[in-house]
Amino acid sequence: RNLKMKTLCRRDINSLNDPFLAVFESLISADEEKIKQKQLLSILEKLVTQEWPEARLHMYGSCDNSFGFSNSDIDISLAMENKDIDRGQLLLKLADILKSKNFQNVKALPYARIPVLKFIDPVTGISCDICINNALAVVNTKLLRDYAQIDVRLRELVFIIKHWAKSRRVNETYQGTLSSYAYALMCINFLQQQRPAILPCLQKMETTYSTIASNIECSYFDQVEKLQHFGVENGESIAQLVWGFFHYWAYCHDYENDVISVRTGGTLSKSSKGWNARVGNDCHFISIEDPFEVSHDLSRVVDKNSIRVLREEFERAAEIMQHDSSPFVTLFEAY
Ligand code: GTP
Ligand code: MG
Numbered sequence: 001r002n003l004k005m006k007t008l009c010r011r012d013i014n015s016l017n018d019p020f021l022a023v024f025e026s027l028i029s030a031d032e033e034k035i036k037q038k039q040l041l042s043i044l045e046k047l048v049t050q051e052w053p054e055a056r057l058h059m060y061g062s063c064d065n066s067f068g069f070s071n072s073d074i075d076i077s078l079a080m081e082n083k084d085i086d087r088g089q090l091l092l093k094l095a096d097i098l099k100s101k102n103f104q105n106v107k108a109l110p111y112a113r114i115p116v117l118k119f120i121d122p123v124t125g126i127s128c129d130i131c132i133n134n135a136l137a138v139v140n141t142k143l144l145r146d147y148a149q150i151d152v153r154l155r156e157l158v159f160i161i162k163h164w165a166k167s168r169r170v171n172e173t174y175q176g177t178l179s180s181y182a183y184a185l186m187c188i189n190f191l192q193q194q195r196p197a198i199l200p201c202l203q204k205m206e207t208t209y210s211t212i213a214s215n216i217e218c219s220y221f222d223q224v225e226k227l228q229h230f231g232v233e234n235g236e237s238i239a240q241l242v243w244g245f246f247h248y249w250a251y252c253h254d255y256e257n258d259v260i261s262v263r264t265g266g267t268l269s270k271s272s273k274g275w276n277a278r279v280g281n282d283c284h285f286i287s288i289e290d291p292f293e294v295s296h297d298l299s300r301v302v303d304k305n306s307i308r309v310l311r312e313e314f315e316r317a318a319e320i321m322q323h324d325s326s327p328f329v330t331l332f333e334a335y
Pocket of ligand 1 (some may be wrong): 067068072075136138295
């Protein structure tokens, strides 16, 4: 394996910068889309508050964390003061309201682990998912958005990795591969670990933002406008970082022993988290700590078979980045 690690010469790899940036540009959503999403949110908020005056709607996920592709769905959390409310009943009632207003494909999943209501807005064609009091997701969405404002290379890297993962079908949690949220955390952690670092560890800095979400205290430094020059000492280009990301996950990460942790800006040992032993269905073939819900391993969905698929895909991508002079077709080739 070490033989494979011969680094590409800088001139070679940097010739890939413009094509990678073009991939990024082709995926970002236009401002008009953001406006449409905000308008839809306020229409929905009006409908919801007519029935439940104290309710508020918050966007989360890729429509609000700055890692959203164009045409991405919107994820909404309906915040209710009354935490004891029957979420399933509420969603069924909301489903009736939306049907009466001609929203399409309205489907409530009131008994899912996280009850959710899915529908499509007939005017814009935007798909939406609404769940109730998903406050942690709203906070981790803000954390991701704040990290993205520190160094533009994070946003570029996440878009390219998500595009790769979707093309190669390793962004499917129901098939045992990783969520977009998990990939975004892998990218943040990777940039935290570069030397000089490209991203800081916001949760280890002075607290300027603090909130309680689902009984968990979430606090970190959120004055990111003061960190605009944080990564400038590291001049790595986007092509070098994409190469480095795949190389790290193909050949350098210690899957047996390490947990990646954005909260600490590094890795932790599985034994320090009690994740080295198999407990029930949790195997921890790869471990990614949620930055706030620290007992939660975001890769718990990965099993014996899907870890093999994932690692083969990381190795495939690393090989392509290493040897292919124009990797754009092969890297993103539909699986
Ligand atoms: P795409 O829809 O693929 O563009 O990406 P996304 O950013 O919307 O990511 P995803 O659908 O994976 O998740 C949506 C949001 O739900 C994330 O941004 C997180 O805020 C939250 N989320 C997803 N998975 C988990 C999880 O396992 N635990 C927690 N706490 N939050 C999660
Ligand atoms: Mg989403």
